[in-house]
Amino acid sequence: MTEDEDDGEDGLKPGDEEDEPEGAVFPGLRILKEAVGRSKMHPIPVIRIEDRDSAPWTLITEDMVGEPSWLHAGVTRTRVPYIRANGKRVRRDRLDVPESFGAGVLCLIDRNGSFPSACSAVPLAPNELKRTGPLDAYDKAKAGIYLIDIPAWNRTDMPHPLGQILAAPDDEGRVWVSTPHIRLLARLVRERHLDAMPTIHDSWTGRANESLFKPFYEATKQARAELVEAGGAPYKAYKTRLSIALRLLWPKRAEQKSPFWRPDWRVSMVAEAEVRHWIMAFTAVLAGHTLVALRNVDLAIFWTPPGTPPDTYRIGTGFGEVKAKYVLSGEIIPEGDD
Template sequence: MSDFDAIDSLLAAVGPEAGLPTMERRQELRERARLSKAQVARALGVSPSTVAGWESGRDPSGDIRTKYAYLLDGLAAKFTDETQPEAVPVAPSAGDPGEPAPEPAEQAGPAEDGDGDEVETLTVPEPCVLCGSPARQRVEGFAQHLDPADCRTTAPPVTAAAPPAKAPVPPEAVGAGRPPARTVRPSERSRGPARRAFQEPSGPVDLIGQAVRGALAEHDGDVEAATAALLKRAIPDAMRLLDETRKGARYDIVAHPWIPEVLRKQTSRGADQVWEARPKWTRHELPPGRHEVTALDVNGAYLSALKTHLPLGQLEHSTGFAHDRRRAGVHLITPPAWEHEAVLPNPIGNRDEPGPLWVTEPTLRLLLRLSGPKYGWCEPPEIHESYTSGATENLLEKFRVALKDARDTAIEQDDEVTLEYVKAMYSKFVSTMGESNYNRELYRPDWMHIIRSQAFSNLWLKALKAHEEGLPVVRAMGTDELHVIGDWRSVFPEGRGVTEVKVKDTYTAGTDAGTDAGSDDSSGEEGD
């Protein structure tokens, strides 16, 4: 791109932003058009959770805002000549003649039923796709009754005059002598077509397969061109995969919470105040003698690090020395002295400045573990203040497993296109969830730091395992590089799986009198 093209892009971005209707109006227009959030998301190239955010408190920006405004203006134009439909009360079911119609929902919004399908509560009832009567819920884009008792498809036709009405039965007499009736959810058959045998696989992993097959078909089987196209779309595809794997989840993700100053960049090109404890350590002196050193490569380091304690909601400030293991976030600590530099790296990495520093949850938990009664390798860190939220270790677990399964299959089938695509999905997912223009659907710099720190902590724990098994550790770098002396195959399984390691290099070092282990540097970039 030439200098003038860059200037034109800047000038184009300075113009006034497209106007948007109110949040309530946005949802109303979508529902009147009988469009699901998933349909709108696909048309705009975002995730359904992003569309939900636009209808509940956030505004898009840039080109996406322009496209969204264009869609809403088009929907509004279609409904200009129509009168606003009035809310139709849901009639009581035939089996409960005395029950009043349910009150209209105070606020429309997504929910989830017990089977994990997204359920939307409608502000204006729509005809049920099964029986045609007014329904207040939409499942997978179709309006329908959640309770079969409300759905009139099974009601027998009336062929004779109705019998005289009986006197109303007192509520306490209903069901006397038998257990109360339980609410039955609609079966899969009542929701749509039956599941068929011998069909193509579906679900999160198949989203990856569909993308790869589509890219190869679009580029006439050109592997390099298809791979390049997939890498460019890795971020939005990762967000769609995340949404797919979040269906039926117990926890909601707060995608754009308030962020404390310690997590904000100090300058436009600078860093925030959080220290990730990246290992960059080489042993100062080897044991006497000549040794064969094996440089091991840890597979899928960031993929494994997705299993970590992540804060669910907005971070809240607290002070004091106590650590609540049910919460996670960032902490201002004074780290303990580390007196084992000769055999293992400092758990907080290479840091020259003394005094307090902000660390993430994995770093703090590692220090607390090493200061506990099992190891007693250092004093407990001194915690001054924290920004934390309620947390879970399984927030991204289904997302991680879907990526891992696709990666394992790609390795088994020698499918380098899928392997590179999957690697780009999880690595870019981690690197762009902070202050990045490439991912506006998720703004969680706290997650980014925590996942990275978990990868560094995982490597440190592998070094500890090698040390405990009698393997002298020579070097630990970044997320994936560990150099050891001895029979490492008795400690670590070899292979390309995420729980395995592979040989990156072997070399000889040391003298009879003992020697410096070397000071050459390596990038520490993650490999597969």
């Protein structure tokens, strides 16, 4: 369990909802609770149990985060056996790039701290979501969820901007998206990568706030800067507590206690991380770099000359920066550092 991974479950266990003891390396849950509690918008951190079985909460799913699982059409992916350092047998990807791509290597770009970075300015509705129905246009003063048509995307060098959201359309071919993706579509329209905004057929929104989680972001950024170079147990503890705090925004199991129950906050935070990931990859593609694969919220694979990452990324250990590794075509894609 790391700051950049989501295993499809909530990854939580009894006791995780308790505040960290004094002197903890990173009291992530206490910091997140304090950030929400100090907001002048009087957020509602927990939706009442009796309200959870009706809209809008029943409309919110993990599909709305939009994480991609995209591979360039010319590249062949094979799942092969692999033994981790701890002896566990798993399966890993092997990517074979055709000769038509020219000389090069696979450049693995790994974004640092995708989830906590997203907390710097994720658009959320701190209070309750109210049904605002069909909208003539997206109102940037609001945040929430939107039922839209799927916009056409004709590029073959980049995945669709909605990612895996496309896998769960309703009977009329429409999908629910959160604010980060509706903002992404508006940006793509402004930059003329999309012809027009899709129709908003329905919506549940509230007054938008982008700073609700900002104190949490600032604390994680400072802690990472102090701990990442040292590594070891303190850095591992930092990553664990960071992950637990963000997962507690939406515990999946009824028996798991939490000071939060806001699926819209959790989904929007992960969607914001994914949108930033997508934009960074698209920026590189527009600059002429060849994208081979785009995954999750932190991994992009390009075809580049050896030792030469796309110049649109910043190499480093801080937030907003990336790590770069190089693998030959046909070699197993290694696991991340975390």
